[in-house]
Amino acid sequence: MKIFLIALLIFIIKFSEVYAQFTPQSYEPDVKKLSKVSAGNPAGNGVTDILTIGDTVWLGTSRGVSKSTDRGVSFTNYYAAEPFGYENVSALAYDAGVIWASTAHSVDKDGQILSEGSGLKYSADNGQSWVSVAQPIDGPTDTVVMYGNNKIRALPVTVAVSNVTYDIALTKGTVWIASFAGGLRKSADMGKTWQRVVLPPDNLNSIKPSDTLSFSLQPVAGTFGSSNNLNHRVFSVVAADDSTLYVGTANGINKSTDGGISWRKVNHQNQDKPISGNFVVALGFNKSNNTVWGATWKAEDQEEFYGVSYSTDGAETWMTALNEEKAHNFGFKENETLALTDNGAFRSANMGVTWINPAGITDSKTGISLPRGPFYSASAQGNDVWLGTDKGAAKITETNGMWSGDWKVYIASQPLESAGKAFAYPNPFSPDVESVNIKYSTGASGANVTIRIFDFGMNLVRTVIQNAQRGNPVHTVEGNNTNQNGVIDFWNGRDENGKIVPNGVYFYRIDAGSNAPVFGKIIVLI
Numbered sequence: 197m198k199i200f201l202i203a204l205l206i207f208i209i210k211f212s213e214v215y216a217q218f219t220p221q222s223y224e225p226d227v228k229k230l231s232k233v234s235a236g237n238p239a240g241n242g243v244t245d246i247l248t249i250g251d252t253v254w255l256g257t258s259r260g261v262s263k264s265t266d267r268g269v270s271f272t273n274y275y276a277a278e279p280f281g282y283e284n285v286s287a288l289a290y291d292a293g294v295i296w297a298s299t300a301h302s303v304d305k306d307g308q309i310l311s312e313g314s315g316l317k318y319s320a321d322n323g324q325s326w327v328s329v330a331q332p333i334d335g336p337t338d339t340v341v342m343y344g345n346n347k348i349r350a351l352p353v354t355v356a357v358s359n360v361t362y363d364i365a366l367t368k369g370t371v372w373i374a375s376f377a378g379g380l381r382k383s384a385d386m387g388k389t390w391q392r393v394v395l396p397p398d399n400l401n402s403i404k405p406s407d408t409l410s411f412s413l414q415p416v417a418g419t420f421g422s423s424n425n426l427n428h429r430v431f432s433v434v435a436a437d438d439s440t441l442y443v444g445t446a447n448g449i450n451k452s453t454d455g456g457i458s459w460r461k462v463n464h465q466n467q468d469k470p471i472s473g474n475f476v477v478a479l480g481f482n483k484s485n486n487t488v489w490g491a492t493w494k495a496e497d498q499e500e501f502y503g504v505s506y507s508t509d510g511a512e513t514w515m516t517a518l519n520e521e522k523a524h525n526f527g528f529k530e531n532e533t534l535a536l537t538d539n540g541a542f543r544s545a546n547m548g549v550t551w552i553n554p555a556g557i558t559d560s561k562t563g564i565s566l567p568r569g570p571f572y573s574a575s576a577q578g579n580d581v582w583l584g585t586d587k588g589a590a591k592i593t594e595t596n597g598m599w600s601g602d603w604k605v606y607i608a609s610q611p612l613e614s615a616g617k618a619f620a621y622p623n624p625f626s627p628d629v630e631s632v633n634i635k636y637s638t639g640a641s642g643a644n645v646t647i648r649i650f651d652f653g654m655n656l657v658r659t660v661i662q663n664a665q666r667g668n669p670v671h672t673v674e675g676n677n678t679n680q681n682g683v684i685d686f687w688n689g690r691d692e693n694g695k696i697v698p699n700g701v702y703f704y705r706i707d708a709g710s711n712a713p714v715f716g717k718i719i720v721l722i
Contacts, residue, residue, distance in 0.1 A: 220327045220328060220329045220330075220386065220387050220388060237271060237606045237607065237608045237609075238255050238257050238259075238262035238271055238273060238589060238606055238608060239257065239259040239260060239262060239271075239273035239275040239608055240257030240258035240259030240260065240262070240273075240275070240284075240608065240622070240630070241257070241258065241585075241586070241587055241588045241589075241607060241608055241622070241630060241631075241633065242257055242258030242259075242284070242572075242585075242586045242587075242629050242630035243255050243256070243257050243258075243572065243573055243584025243585060243586075243588070243589045244256045244257065244258070244284075244285060244286060244287070244572050244573055244584065245285065245286075245287055245288040245525075245572075245573045245584070246288075246527070246573040246574060246575040246582045246583075246584050246589075247288050247289075247290050247295075247575060248575040248576065248577040248580075248582065249290055251265060251266060251267050251577075252264065252265050252322070253267065253268055253575075253577065253582065254288055254290070254295060255271075255584065255589060256285030256286070256287065256288045256297060256573075257284075257285055258284050258285075258586075258622070258626070258629050258630040259273070259275045259282070259284075259608075259622065260273060260274045260275035260276075260280040260281075260282075260283065260285060261273075261274040261275075261280060261285055261288070261297050261317075261323075262274070262275075263322075263323050267577060267580060267591075268580075268582075268591050268604065268606070272323070274323065274326075278326075278328075279317050279326050279327075279328035280297075280299065280317065280326075282301075283299035283300065283301055283314050284299060284300050284301060284626075284629050285297050285298070285299055286298045286299065286300045286311075286313075286360055286361060286362055287361055287362055287363050287364045288364070289364035289365060289366050289371075290366075291366035292366075293320060293322075294318055294319070294320045294366075295318065295319050295322075295323070296316060296317070296318045296364050296366070296371065297316065297317050297318070298313070298315070298316045298317075298360075298361035298362075298364060298373065299313075299314045299315060299316070299317065300312060300313050300314055300360045300361075301314055301626075302626050302628050302629065302722045303357060303722070304699065304722050305357060309628050309696060309722050310357050310358055311357075311358060311360045311628075312356045312357045312358075312359075312360065313331035313356045313359045313360040313361055313375065313378070314331060314356065315328060315329050315330045315331040316328075316329040316331075316361060316364075316371075316373070316387060317329070318386070318387070327386070327387070329386075329387035331356045331359060331360075331361070331375075331378075332359075332373070332375070332378060332381055332390040333353055333354055333355060333356060333359065333378070334352040334353050334354055334392075335352065335354070336352055336354055337352070338350070338352045339351075339352055339420075341392055341394055341413055343394045343403075343405060343409065344404075344405025344406055344407070344409075345405075345408075346405075346407070346408065346409045346410075348394055348409065348411065348412070348413050349411075349412040349413065349414070349421065350392060350412065350413040350414070351412065351413065351414040351415070351416075351418075351420045351421070352420075353377055353378045353379070357377075358376060358377040359375055359376065359377045359378040360375060360376055360377075360378075361373045361374065361375045361378075362374055362375070362376060362431055362432065363431065363432045363433050363434070363478075363479075364433070365433040365434050365435040365441065366435065367435050367437075367438045367439075367441070367455070368438045369384055370382050370383065370384050370455075371383045371386070371387065372393075372433050372435070372441065372456070373390075373433070374430040374431055374432050374433040374443065374444070375430065376429060376430060376431060377415060377429070378430075379392060379393070379395070379413070379415065379428055379429075379430050380392075380393040380395060380430045380433060380443055380456075381393060382456060392413065393456055394413055394459075395413075395427055395428060395430070395443065395445065395450050395459055395461075396427055396450065396459055396460075396461045397411040397412075397423070397425045397427060397428070398424075398425045398426055398427050398447055399411075400461075401460065401461050401462075401466050402458070402459060402460040402461065403458065403459055404457070404458035404459075405457060405458070411423065411425070412425070413425075413428055414428060415428040415429045416429075425447070426445065426446035426447035426474070426495070426496075427445045427446070427447035427448065427450070427461060428445065429445055429446040429447075430443060430444070430445050431444050431445065431446070431476060431477050431478070432444035432476060432477065432478050432479040432491075433479070434479040434480060434481045434488070435481070436481050436483075436486070436488070438455070439452075439453060439454060439455045440452065440453050440510075441455075441456055442479050442481065442488055442511070443459075443479075444476030444477065444478065444479045444490060444491075445474075445476060446474065446475050446476075446495060447461070447463055447474050447495070448461050448462055448463025448464070448466075448471065448474045448476065449461070449462050449463070449471060449476055449479070449488075449490055449492075449511060450462075451510070451511045460511075462511055462514070464492075464495075464497060464499070464500045465497065467513070467514060468513070469513040469514050469515070470505075470514055471490055471492045471505035471514050471516070472492045472494075472500065472501050472502065472503035472504075472505050472516045472519070473492045473493045473494040473495055473500035473501060473502060473503070474492070474495040474496070474497070474500060475492070475493035475494065475495040476490050476491065476492055476493075477491045477493055477523075477524065478490070478491035478523065478524060478525045478526060479491075479526075480525070480526030480527070480528065480533075482528045482531070482533065484528065484530050484531050485508075485531050485547075486508075486510075487506055487507065487508050487533075487547070488506065488507050488510070488511060489504065489505070489506045489526045489533060489535070490504070490505045490506070491504065491522075491523035491524060491525065491526070491535075492504070492505040492516075492523075493522060501519060501520060502519070502520050502521060502522050502523075503516045503517065503518050503519045503520065503521060503523070504516065504517045504518045504521065504523050504535050504548065506533075506547070506548055508547070515548060517535075517544070517548035517549075517551065518535060518537065518542060518548075518551060521535070521537040521538065521539060521542070522537055522538045523535045523536065523537045524536050524537065524538075524570065524571070524572050525571075525572055525573050525574070526574070527573065527574025527575050527576065527581075527582075528576065529543075529576035529581060530576070531545070532544065532545045532576075532598075533547075533548065534574040534576075534581070534583075535551070536570075536571035536572055536573060536574055536583075536584075537570070537571065538569070538570045539553070539568070539569075540553040540554070540568055540569075540571055541553060541554060541571045541574060541583050543598060543599070545598065552598055552599060554592075554599040555599075556568075557583070557590045557592075557603050557605065558603060558605070559590075559603055559604055559605040560602040560603055560604075561604075562605070564605040564607060564684075565605065566583075566585055566587060566588055566590050566605055566607075567587060567686065569585065569586070569587070570585060570586060571583055571584065571585050572584050572585060572586065579593055579594045579595070579601070580592070580593050580594075581594065586629070586630050586631055587607070587630075587631055587633070587686055588605060588606055588607040588608075589605075589606040590603055590604065590605045590606065591603070591604045591606075592604075607633065607684065608621065608622075609621055609633060609635055609684070612635065612636075612637055616637070616711070616712070616714065617636075617637070617714070618634065618635060618636035618637070618704075618706055618714045618716050619634075619635055619716060620632050620633065620634050620635075620704065620716055620717075620718045621633050621635070623717075623718055623719055624718075624719035624720065624721035625689065625718070625719075625720065625721070626689075626720075626721060626722050627688060627689020627690065627696045627697070627720060627722070628689075628696060628722065631686040631687060631688045631689070632686065632687050632689065632718055633684050633685075633686055634647060634660070634684065634685050634686070634687065634704055634706070634716070635683070635684045636683060636685075636706050636708065636714060637683070637708075638666050638683055638708045638709065638711075642665065642666055643665075643666060643708040643709030643710075643711065644663045644664065644665055644666075644708075644709060645661060645663075645664050645665075645666045645683075645685075645706065645707065645708045645709075646659070646661060646662045646663055646664070646706075646707045647659070647660040647661050647685055647687075647704060647705070647706050647707075648660065648704065648705045649687055649702055649703070649704055649718070650702065650703045650704075650705065651697075651700065651702055651703075652700060652701050652702070652703075654703070657691050657692070657697060657702065658687065658690065658691050658692055659692070660685055660686075660687050660704075661685055666683045666685075666708070687704070687718070689720055696722075697720055698720070699720055699721055699722055700719075700720055701717060701718075701719055701720075702717070702718045702719075702720060703715060703716065703717055703718070704716050704717075704718060
């Protein structure tokens, strides 16, 4: 599960259907546009997913897909060009030479910030050309799904709001997507048509086509019916092989061993050795040791708890680790597991018995550091381990064991024009998926720094830092060798009460020691 889950805590939408047809469109990205956003760093600092294939690294970011074919020395950024435009990337998947990405953006619906799916894109030629697929939605009359001899009533999902693809799995000839309000869907024709996949309702632990069934495929109660099945709110999907799938929902983990036809559900209530919580925001499967991992959050039962749940016997029994940690995703380095949480990147080499978090992440050449906070993605590439956060990416080349080696930090920014200048990036920015970076100079010897945010009427919105000691590390920016003095602090787009601020223009004021105050403008665009 990725950073976009933050926007899904509010679930008020109108839904739609079972089957939908689309006409995927092909694009060859404009080379001139791509060259403008290609650089030594990814274009976006919110890194929600990472894939490594050979020497190639794919990053799903808050500003499109970024690709490196030389292990992070240089990047091509698919941003501000078709078919990605200015979209966020919510998931990546790769198999048999084809890379898939799902995209989304935020919308303001009656004062609520919600995520809206904008479809999927795939490339079969390493990003030279892309095919765009619309977000699967249903027609108002698509209210029935056939499952064996059963006619299952199904709430049609007619809009893309809260219908966002948060995870993608690939099996032979089939694409599987987990789209929260849109549920679990599959396509056997590269996104031209989609079929809604039936999962057990909350009151059943398993289903198969030969059963006699009576329930609605319905994630929320409403005018369509009284059913409110948390197990139909889908967040994650992973394929162990072409016939074995695991699906994470708001009511547990579902497993199929016959290609998504029959399903068995496990959760905190129906197991002797259960998962920690039923709200399963992410799943991972390590093919090196055939273990399945779940980011299992507390749902409705008071006995549930946040943590990581894992199984070594195909989901028959479960063990838990990192109790009370909110995990967001998983990565693997051979038999080692990386669990990405609110409090860092935890890593275990002994099947979850002990975990090690890197003490700090600082670029060995530039001095740029990633602040401790939520991590959202990870992958391994030989001795390289990649990590993604909402404030940038990092890679460590390990030379002497776990977390021992040189770090390289990737933060998209530009050089400061002079010591008295500052700028904010990305600008505009969307607080629900990323933070805004404020880069400035403190002078040669550093200073105590205060940064305040004001609205358009110059009312104080937030004090970001107050009298904080800031040095002046040397930054290497955008892949060039120009050294620029500067420090970076972050604003998450929230006011003093922790609420995301409305769309609009905001101003920052930087007071650094005895230097004259520096002002700048930030645009919040949700």
